Amino acid sequence: MPDDENVLTDENENTENNEEEDDDVSTPNPLGKLKRGALLHYLETSFNTTSGIPVSPSWYLIGKDVEDMSVEMNPDTTVVKNILDETSVQDNGYEPSIDVDTYYATPTDGAIYDKLKAIMMNRQTGDDCKTYLLEVIVDTDGSSWSAWVEEVIVKPTSYGGAQGGVRIPFTISFAGNRQTGTATISSKVPTFTATT
């Protein structure tokens, strides 16, 4: 998790070189091997995509109790071999998705719990299941990082589970309209700014 008060300073620099010092301060340094917590996925909990990303989105950070979670890219390629024994590959893109295998039903989580409950109990489909996913990769020691937002469909795959808590594992299927931008995180709340 990023530090909210991540400030770069170099107290040993000569103050006469103020301009150079400012350049050093404003250029974030790349981090080494990233911990898993450096790749963050947030779901927008209002589930309203009719007029773009809400002005004041409510992002829920996915990952509590989840030990292993990946964006499965599911690349779609077709290999064609013609009568001359020449091979060509047709790249049809990706069909990415995420399996969140553990989500414990937690009413105090608020909107995300309410929405998952509504989808699974009311058998909601289509736009009722559509929201935005924010991906942030914290790969520098700066305070603003690369981020992407895309529409997604959220589908609980089951509910119940074994002793220990009510589980609602769900799948997130990417649905297009991907936007690139940057994100800052303050007090664990991300703010996304799209690149124009």
Add this chain to the structure above:
Amino acid sequence: MNIIEKVRDLVQNFPDIPQVLNTVHVDFMDTEPTNYGLSSIGDELISEDVLGGQHRQHTFMLYTTYSSINDYERLHNSSALLELGIWLEQQIGCEITTVVGSTSLSGRLEKLTVGNGMLYAIPQDSELSSYQYQIQIVAEYTLPPQ
């Protein structure tokens, strides 16, 4: 309270342990009945979620000294350990505070399992009036990401 303080507090609150007369000691046990001593054996990481939240396990041994003059008392002693185990397994969900460096992290006691409640030793100087019993307590708890 950290996990050691919390488990000691839970054992202390077992209804059959009088609050005043029988303080649950830590790493110490008197040979006179009735006495309780809680020893921490170790703490280990069980799993970690993708955000850095940890699921940890702490193992304890609880040693007790009970009066054991006759079969009636010895049966009562074993029954007390049985009841303590079942009672402890129900005491979950409370908050655990763990200090890591200068950061205080609040987690949750997720599970208590109790086993190996048995006769541990018959002290040489007890003249058969007091036996020592042991019972193992395993506490699973969570720590939020730092």
